[in-house]
Amino acid sequence: MKQRLDRRDFLKLAGLGGAVFVAGCADMGAMSSARALDDFYFVQLSDTHWGFEGPPNPDAAVTLKKAVAAVNALTKPPDFIVFTGDLTHTTDDPSERRKRMTEFKAIVADLKVGDIHFMPGEHDASLDNGQAFKEFFGETHYSFDHKGVHFIVVDNVSDPAARIGDEQLAWMEADLKRQPNDARIVVFTHRPLFDLAPKWDWATRDGDRAIELLMPYPNVTVFYGHIHQENHHMTGHIAHHSAKSLIFALPAPNSQPNRTPLAWDPAQPYKGLGFREVTANVPRAEFAITEMPVVKA
Numbered sequence: 001m002k003q004r005l006d007r008r009d010f011l012k013l014a015g016l017g018g019a020v021f022v023a024g025c026a027d028m029g030a031m032s033s034a035r036a037l038d039d040f041y042f043v044q045l046s047d048t049h050w051g052f053e054g055p056p057n058p059d060a061a062v063t064l065k066k067a068v069a070a071v072n073a074l075t076k077p078p079d080f081i082v083f084t085g086d087l088t089h090t091t092d093d094p095s096e097r098r099k100r101m102t103e104f105k106a107i108v109a110d111l112k113v114g115d116i117h118f119m120p121g122e123h124d125a126s127l128d129n130g131q132a133f134k135e136f137f138g139e140t141h142y143s144f145d146h147k148g149v150h151f152i153v154v155d156n157v158s159d160p161a162a163r164i165g166d167e168q169l170a171w172m173e174a175d176l177k178r179q180p181n182d183a184r185i186v187v188f189t190h191r192p193l194f195d196l197a198p199k200w201d202w203a204t205r206d207g208d209r210a211i212e213l214l215m216p217y218p219n220v221t222v223f224y225g226h227i228h229q230e231n232h233h234m235t236g237h238i239a240h241h242s243a244k245s246l247i248f249a250l251p252a253p254n255s256q257p258n259r260t261p262l263a264w265d266p267a268q269p270y271k272g273l274g275f276r277e278v279t280a281n282v283p284r285a286e287f288a289i290t291e292m293p294v295v296k297a
Contacts, residue, residue, distance in 0.1 A: 040079040040147050041279040043071055043113075046225030047245035049123065050107070051100040052089040056248035056261035059269060064107055067246050067275060067294050072112045078277065079146065081113050084225035084243060085121030085157060085190030087137075094128065101136045117144070121190045121226065122157040122201075130158035141168055143175050148282040150179055154189040156204040162191060163205045173213050184285050187214065187222040192242065194235050197253040202227055211235050219285040227253070228261075229272065230291060241289060244274045270294040 048064050057063060071081065088100040101124075108116065118137040125133050130140045140155035152175060156164050164172075179185065187193075193207035204210070214220045220238045228245035229252070248261040249272030265271050270293060279288040 039280050039282040041277050042146075043074075043078040043081045043275060043277055044084060044223055044243050045071070045081065045246060045275045046084040046243040047086040047121065047228055047247060048083070048104065049086055049089040049245070049247040050104040051091065051096075052247050056264055058264060060247060063246055063270075063273070063294060064104070065110075068108060068110050070292065070294060070296075071275065072110070074277075077113055080115035080117060081111060082117040082188055082223075083108075083119065084188055084223065085119050086123045086225065086245075087118065087121065087133075088124055089247075090123040090127065092127065094132065097124075097128070097132050098135070101132060105136060117151075117153065117188075119153050119188060119190060120155065120157050122160075122162075125155075125158040126160040129160075130155065133158075141171070147280075149184045149186055149280060152176075152185065152187045154187060154193075154210060156189055156191045156193070156207065161205060162201065162203065164207070164210055169206070169209055169213070172210065176213055176217070179217070181217065182219065183217060184280075184282055185214070185217055185220045186287075187220065189222065189224045191226045192224055192233070192240060193222060194233060194240060196227065196231070196233065197259075200253070200259040202253060211238065214238055221287055223278065243276055244272065244291065246273055246275065246294065249273065 045067060050064055052060050087104050088097065091097050091100065120130055120133040120140050125140065133140060140158050141153055143150065143152045145151070152172065154164060154172065155168060156162060159165055191204045192202055193204050193210050196202040215236060215238070218237060222238060222240040223243065224240065225243050227242050228248065228250035229242065230244055231242040233240045250259060250261060262272060273294050275292050277290040277292060279290070
């Protein structure tokens with residue numbers, strides 16, 4: 001059953017004001033009628049951790065392939081797909097890291113969408129400052145435009161200290177200065193830019209500087225990964241939305257002493273995993289989020 005949340009109600013809970021935000025959950029194709037009134041939609045996948053093995057997901061060898069099949073089965077193909085980091089699971093072996101990236105790239109090549117954007121997570125990039133990632137996927141930070149929305153991909157993982165860094169922040173500032181004040185801006189990042197749970201590495205040490213750069217723009221939305229669950233947070237008028245993982249779920253922020261994966265449930269094998277559709281209404285600067293399962297129930 002689809003659920004709707006008016007962003008104004010969401011912001012009232014935080015004592016803030018702002019534009020409408022709609023969130024929902026539905027099965028494949030449930031939003032096809034709504035899309036006719038909107039400008040475009042994209043799909044966000046995150047934290048695939050290709051190469052992971054362990055009890056939190058005994059199906060790890062096929063989960064990514066099932067997610068690719070699920071995206072390909074959508075009633076209408078998305079305009080583009082974005083992977084928000086941790087494409088592969090960490091390894092100290094540089095050759096194994098490249099092997100996993102090779103395998104990941106071969107699997108996602110089956111996606112029936114020509115426009116795919118990649119960004120690293122710390123599992124992909126922190127041990128070699130993003131060198132292997134760049135060999136396979138290109139730059140770790142960049143921007144692009146699509147149908148009236150300006151997208152900024154921020155790298156807060158290649159630095160093992162979880163910083164964006166002065167050089168990239170200067171690039172981001174210059175990029176933003178080229179945008180009009182009323183620009184529709186979407187930021188993709190891996191770690192949260194705000195301090196969600198610093199003890200769990202769910203923060204960016206200089207994320208406040210990135211948020212400060214974004215604050216003058218009234219129409220900004222941030223989509224990120226890393227925490228392996230859906231979470232919604234406001235910093236001023238900027239909404240931050242984290243995505244579920246495609247490998248294993250993690251506990252709610254600070255809900256237990258350690259950040260250990262939630263146990264696999266054989267009765268509900270993909271519980272807590274999934275990807276999302278994000279439907280843009282550009283004139284109204286609204287984004288509708290629909291959470292999708294890895295496989296249909």
